[in-house]
Amino acid sequence: MSNETITGPMGFRTAAVAAGIKASGKLDLGLIVADAPCVAAGVFTRNKVVGPSVVIDRERLRGGRAQAVFVNAGNANTCTGERGVKDIETISQLLGRQVGIAPEKVLVCSTGIIGHYLPMPKVKAGVKAAAGALSGSAKAAGQFARAILTTDTRTKTAWRVLRLDGREVRLAGVCKGSGMIAPNMATMLAFITTDAAISPAMLRKALREAADRTFNKVSVDNHTSTSDSVLVLASGRAGNGCIRRQDGSYERFVEALWGLCDDLARQIAADGEGATRMVTICVTGAATARDARAAVRAITDSPLVRCAFNGADPNWGRIISAVGYCGAHFEPDALQCRIAGHCVYRDGRPRPFKAAAVSKKMQQDDWAIEVDLGAGSCHDFCYTCDLSGQYVHINADYHT
Amino acid sequence: MSNETITGPMGFRTAAVAAGIKASGKLDLGLIVADAPCVAAGVFTRNKVVGPSVVIDRERLRGGRAQAVFVNAGNANTCTGERGVKDIETISQLLGRQVGIAPEKVLVCSTGIIGHYLPMPKVKAGVKAAAGALSGSAKAAGQFARAILTTDTRTKTAWRVLRLDGREVRLAGVCKGSGMIAPNMATMLAFITTDAAISPAMLRKALREAADRTFNKVSVDNHTSTSDSVLVLASGRAGNGCIRRQDGSYERFVEALWGLCDDLARQIAADGEGATRMVTICVTGAATARDARAAVRAITDSPLVRCAFNGADPNWGRIISAVGYCGAHFEPDALQCRIAGHCVYRDGRPRPFKAAAVSKKMQQDDWAIEVDLGAGSCHDFCYTCDLSGQYVHINADYHT
Numbered sequence: 103m104s105n106e107t108i109t110g111p112m113g114f115r116t117a118a119v120a121a122g123i124k125a126s127g128k129l130d131l132g133l134i135v136a137d138a139p140c141v142a143a144g145v146f147t148r149n150k151v152v153g154p155s156v157v158i159d160r161e162r163l164r165g166g167r168a169q170a171v172f173v174n175a176g177n178a179n180t181c182t183g184e185r186g187v188k189d190i191e192t193i194s195q196l197l198g199r200q201v202g203i204a205p206e207k208v209l210v211c212s213t214g215i216i217g218h219y220l221p222m223p224k225v226k227a228g229v230k231a232a233a234g235a236l237s238g239s240a241k242a243a244g245q246f247a248r249a250i251l252t253t254d255t256r257t258k259t260a261w262r263v264l265r266l267d268g269r270e271v272r273l274a275g276v277c278k279g280s281g282m283i284a285p286n287m288a289t290m291l292a293f294i295t296t297d298a299a300i301s302p303a304m305l306r307k308a309l310r311e312a313a314d315r316t317f318n319k320v321s322v323d324n325h326t327s328t329s330d331s332v333l334v335l336a337s338g339r340a341g342n343g344c345i346r347r348q349d350g351s352y353e354r355f356v357e358a359l360w361g362l363c364d365d366l367a368r369q370i371a372a373d374g375e376g377a378t379r380m381v382t383i384c385v386t387g388a389a390t391a392r393d394a395r396a397a398v399r400a401i402t403d404s405p406l407v408r409c410a411f412n413g414a415d416p417n418w419g420r421i422i423s424a425v426g427y428c429g430a431h432f433e434p435d436a437l438q439c440r441i442a443g444h445c446v447y448r449d450g451r452p453r454p455f456k457a458a459a460v461s462k463k464m465q466q467d468d469w470a471i472e473v474d475l476g477a478g479s480c481h482d483f484c485y486t487c488d489l490s491g492q493y494v495h496i497n498a499d500y501h502t
Numbered sequence: 503m504s505n506e507t508i509t510g511p512m513g514f515r516t517a518a519v520a521a522g523i524k525a526s527g528k529l530d531l532g533l534i535v536a537d538a539p540c541v542a543a544g545v546f547t548r549n550k551v552v553g554p555s556v557v558i559d560r561e562r563l564r565g566g567r568a569q570a571v572f573v574n575a576g577n578a579n580t581c582t583g584e585r586g587v588k589d590i591e592t593i594s595q596l597l598g599r600q601v602g603i604a605p606e607k608v609l610v611c612s613t614g615i616i617g618h619y620l621p622m623p624k625v626k627a628g629v630k631a632a633a634g635a636l637s638g639s640a641k642a643a644g645q646f647a648r649a650i651l652t653t654d655t656r657t658k659t660a661w662r663v664l665r666l667d668g669r670e671v672r673l674a675g676v677c678k679g680s681g682m683i684a685p686n687m688a689t690m691l692a693f694i695t696t697d698a699a700i701s702p703a704m705l706r707k708a709l710r711e712a713a714d715r716t717f718n719k720v721s722v723d724n725h726t727s728t729s730d731s732v733l734v735l736a737s738g739r740a741g742n743g744c745i746r747r748q749d750g751s752y753e754r755f756v757e758a759l760w761g762l763c764d765d766l767a768r769q770i771a772a773d774g775e776g777a778t779r780m781v782t783i784c785v786t787g788a789a790t791a792r793d794a795r796a797a798v799r800a801i802t803d804s805p806l807v808r809c810a811f812n813g814a815d816p817n818w819g820r821i822i823s824a825v826g827y828c829g830a831h832f833e834p835d836a837l838q839c840r841i842a843g844h845c846v847y848r849d850g851r852p853r854p855f856k857a858a859a860v861s862k863k864m865q866q867d868d869w870a871i872e873v874d875l876g877a878g879s880c881h882d883f884c885y886t887c888d889l890s891g892q893y894v895h896i897n898a899d900y901h902t
Contacts, residue, residue, distance in 0.1 A: 151826030151834050181822065183851050216819030217852040405805060405889070406897055413898030419616030422581065426551030434551050451583050452617040489805070490898070491891040497806055498813030498890070 106261045107243030111272040111297040113137045113337030115236040118249035121228025123214070123221060124176035129249035131228040134171040134293060135201050135236055140335040142168035143306040144209070145313045147330050153180035154187040155210045158194075159331060162206055166302025169207040171293055171333060172197055172229065175252050175278070179212040179220050189220045196226055200233035211291050211331050213278065214252055243276070250278040250291055253496060254373055260365035262358040266342035266351050271298045275362050279330070279370040280322065290317065290370055292332040294362065298355055299338035300345040307348075308356045309334050316363035320485045321402045322374035334359075371485035372467065376492030381411055382470040382485055387438075389478035393430035397473060398482045400428035408489035414464035416457055418446040425473055436476030442469040506661045507643030511672040511697040513537045513737030515636040518649035521628025523614070523621060524576035529649035531628040534571040534693060535601050535636055540735040542568035543706040544609070545713045547730050553580035554587040555610040558594075559731060562606055566702025569607040571693055571733060572597055572629065575650050575678070579612040579620050589620045596626055600633035611691050611731050613678065614652055643676070650678040650691055653896060654773055660765035662758040666742035666751050671698045675762050679730070679770040680722065690717065690770055692732040694762065698755055699738035700745040707748075708756045709734050716763035720885045721802045722774035734759075771885035772867065776892030781811050782870040782885055787838075789878035793830035797873060798882045800828035808889035814864035816857055818846040825873055836876030842869040 109116055118132040144163050146156045162168060172193055179186050194205035212220070235242070247257035261274040279290025300308070313332055338344070345352050372380035383401050388394035401407055404424045410417040418439050425437065435450035442463035446455050463469055509516055518532040544563050546556045562568065572593055579586050594605035612620070635642070647657035661674040679690025700708070713732055738744070745752050772780035783801050788794035801807055804824045810817040818839050825837065835850035842863035846855050863869055 147827075149823060149826040150832070151822055151837075181819065181847075181850070181852055216823065403803065405893070409894050409897030412894065415898070419581065422551055423549060423616065426549035427547075432550070437551075447581075450581070452581055488898075489894060491894045493805070494809050494812060494889060494891045494894060497809035498815070498888075 106274065107240050107259065108134060108246065108274045108276050108293060108295045109238040109240070109243045110261060110274045111295045111337060112339035113297055114295045114335070115238050116242045116246045117232040117235040117237060118242070118245035119228050119231045119235065121174070122224040123174050129245055130176045131174045131225065131232055132246040132249040133197070133232045133236065134246070134295065134335070136169045136335055136337055138337070139167050139169045139207060140337050141166055141300055141302050141305050142209070142333065142335050143302065143309045144331055144333045145309055151181070153178055153212060154182070154190055155179060155212050156331060158187070158190050159209045159211070159333070162209060166306065167207065168209050168335060169203045170197060170201060171209045171211065171335070173211040173250050173291065173293070174220070174225065175250050176214040177212060177218055177220055178214045178216050181217045182219055185219055189222055192222065193225060193229060196229050197233060200230060201236070209333055211333070213250065213291055213330065247276045250276070252278060252280065253375055254278050254280040256373055258366055258369040258373065260362045262362045264354055264358045266298070266340070266354065269340045269342045271340040271342055272296060273298070273358055273362050275366050277366045277370065280373050280375050290330050292317065292366055294332070294334040295337070296334065297337045297340040298345065299340060299342050300336050300355065304345050304347070304352055305334060305336055308352065308359050311356055312360040312363045315360060316367040319483060320367045320371050322371065322377070322487060368485055371487050374487035375496050376490040377487030378412065378490055379467045380485060380487050382483055384470055384472045384481070384483045385475065386472070386481040387474040387476045387478060388480040388482070389431045391480045391482065393475065393477070394480045394482035396428040397425050397430045397475060398484045400424040401471060401473065402484045402486045405489050408486065411464065411488035412490045414461045416441045416446055416455070416460040416464065418452065421471060421473065422447060430475060432475040432477040438474040438476065440472040506674065507640050507659065508534060508646065508674045508676050508693060508695045509638040509640070509643045510661060510674045511695045511737060512739035513697055514695045514735070515638050516642045516646045517632040517635040517637060518642070518645035519628050519631045519635065521574070522624040523574050529645055530576045531574045531625065531632055532646040532649040533597070533632045533636065534646070534695065534735070536569045536735055536737055538737070539567050539569045539607060540737050541566055541700055541702050541705050542609070542733065542735050543702065543709045544731055544733045545709055551581070553578055553612060554582070554590055555579060555612050556731060558587070558590050559609045559611070559733070562609060566706065567607065568609050568735060569603045570597060570601060571609045571611065571735070573611040573650050573691065573693070574620070574625065575652050576614040577612060577618055577620055578614045578616050581617045582619055585619055589622055592622065593625060593629060596629050597633060600630060601636070609733055611733070613650065613691055613730065647676045650676070652678060652680065653775055654678050654680040656773055658766055658769040658773065660762045662762045664754055664758045666698070666740070666754065669740045669742045671740040671742055672696060673698070673758055673762050675766050677766045677770065680773050680775050690730050692717065692766055694732070694734040695737070696734065697737045697740040698745065699740060699742050700736050700755065704745050704747070704752055705734060705736055708752065708759050711756055712760040712763045715760060716767040719883060720767045720771050722771065722777070722887060768885055771887050774887035775896045776890040777887030778812065778890055779867045780885060780887050782883055784870055784872045784881070784883045785875065786872070786881040787874040787876045787878060788880040788882070789831045791880045791882065793875065793877070794880045794882035796828040797825050797830045797875060798884045800824040801871060801873065802884045802886045805889050808886065811864065811888035812890045814861045816841045816846055816855070816860040816864065818852060821871060821873065822847060830875060832875040832877040838874040838876065840872040
């Protein structure tokens with residue numbers, strides 16, 4: 103067992119198998135099972151076209167309790183009509199029988215291609231095999247992290263430890279997400295376990311707060327998926343006094359949860375399809391929060407800007423012109439722009455800068471575009487990545 | 503002289519020279535000069551950050567008259583402050599002197615890189631050389647069409663002839679546009695000449711109507727440029743009764759102007775940076791015009807969707823999921839989608855279709871994605887193109 107995995111927090115076991123859903127034969131089915139019913143919460147895609155798992159998970163989370171998570175990659179079970187719903191019921195009942203819990207305590211997530219039925223004989227065999235292999239080991243958790251991937255090039259995990267009421271409280275998370283990523287919660291799959299004792303209402307609130315500042319701030323291609331979800335299960339085994347209101351313990355729990363989600367969100371941006379570097383887009387000085395968001399989105403969503411990131415080109419013209427059409431209020435003469443720490447534009451005019459030096463910094467991972475609209479005190483940000491030829495290659499050649 | 507060029511309508515001469523603004527040494531400076539003051543109108547970018555030429559042209563077009571157009575490629579003269587304004591005044595005065603007209607009757611357009619001052623000694627020599635070479639020949643018009651290009655791979659021209667009051671009325675247009683193209687007028691440069699007799703108010707109205715249904719419906723990369731413009735000059739030489747109200751002659755003139763602009767707009771989409779094929783996105787059955795537009799934009803702006811066009815992949819899942827997050831009102835069970843004439847999705851479910859046959863059609867130029875929201879009677883459309891590795895190559899390697 104390792105503190106740093108989803109079986110680090112007390113009370114959880116996991117397993118993953120290659121059920122044959124992915125044509126590659128790689129791990130594609132994972133389970134997280136808690137020893138006892140957990141307090142649970144979720145945030146889900148805002149897409150109007152959603153997979154049945156999103157509908158069912160939302161319904162099951164109304165009571166704020168869950169005990170197990172089923173996830174498969176390779177098939178999103180979306181646009182699959184009544185049969186898609188029935189397949190989830192079948193999975194829930196089978197998993198419930200295998201591990202001795204009520205089917206309504208099972209949460210189900212599927213990611214992958216849209217519009218194909220789940221290959222149920224393979225899925226059922228996979229559920230049985232995985233249920234028989236549940237373990238608290240770091241190895242099992244590592245396999246789970248691999249099983250949920252699609253076009254991701256690497257696993258994504260994060261963890262936090264804090265002390266509440268003299269007890270050590272652990273949080274651990276694992277996620278997937280690479281393409282079809284836009285800042286409109288939740289555009290990927292993430293699973294978070296914690297042994298904190300917390301009420302359903304406060305856990306829901308904490309997850310919403312953390313997700314809004316992290317997963318909702320990632321954009322790879324401005325395309326919100328139909329079936330993605332963030333789920334958190336809290337076993338309560340740490341023994342802290344149960345968090346029931348917005349007190350100091352709650353604040354510290356949210357801070358830890360936010361930090362963990364931020365770690366995961368950055369990993370998603372950095373592993374954007376075809377990405378060679380992660381970039382943070384920061385807008386300050388906006389008159390309204392809406393303006394700040396509009397400016398961030400215009401910069402982030404411009405393929406011209408993101409191609410310039412790929413070429414490590416300090417092309418402030420594309421950034422400034424994107425801000426120009428975003429609809430935000432500002433005086434052109436008040437605009438400022440910094441690229442990777444260098445001021446390139448000020449008072450509505452380009453500033454002399456050493457292009458080669460800035461370009462060199464832009465070739466590295468994890469730098470920022472900072473735009474100040476000079477019109478107020480609102481701000482916003484987004485994690486994104488460069489747009490590469492590899493992105494096109496991946497998405498032009500991935501056939502349905 | 504040829505009917506099919508901007509010197510086809512009576513009363514116009516043109517010229518183009520290689521002034522040395524483009525590093526390549528290609529043609530980069532063009533003039534259109536009318537024999538007498540024309541009725542004139544323009545539509546311009548809605549970007550808040552605009553080049554001084556847009557500000558000056560708007561001002562000069564208030565009176566509805568102009569006699570000459572100066573255009574250069576290779577340098578957008580944007581974000582160039584007071585010196586950018588002064589350079590335009592200098593160009594206007596010089597050209598005015600050379601051809602014997604008032605500087606206020608000169609319209610100025612610049613396209614190319616942002617944030618660099620115009621190389622005025624080269625520009626001034628170019629204006630003099632071009633003014634001395636003005637001609638009504640098809641060759642001169644062809645050179646003008648080449649001189650305004652930037653990353654375009656080909657010239658773009660269109661023409662129309664109609665009869666009004668027993669007189670032959672000609673319209674001809676030339677445009678450039680390949681990258682930084684979004685549906686937010688005007689995202690390219692276009693110059694239209696006509697010998698129609700028409701009042702300034704009706705010409706302005708006609709151009710607005712035509713542009714809204716054509717140039718405002720093109721998206722290559724959802725990035726609205728800072729300096730682009732559509733200008734029309736009407737010499738009145740055709741001798742038709744001057745169009746002064748919304749009568750039958752006006753309707754027929756608008757129809758011809760719309761057809762001409764539609765031709766040009768489609769050519770821009772087809773020559774989108776790196777494009778291998780042009781695609782029309784059509785949304786019908788929307789509850790509101792705003793919903794129709796949102797759905798069109800979500801599909802058009804998704805790099806995932808446009809990569810699928812590049813791969814000729816009938817990936818309806820990406821299209822349906824884009825519609826799902828666009829914010830439009832619809833019932834998922836009422837959605838329909840056709841790709842290149844084939845129904846692939848109906849009543850909220852995928853339909854069986856021959857993927858190879860649809861893919862083969864998608865490899866051709868000029869087909870459509872048709873989405874019916876089943877929620878009303880509003881509709882909208884957009885001309886776009888595929889997103890290719892070549893687009894990234896062009897825009898990652900184009901250095902400032």
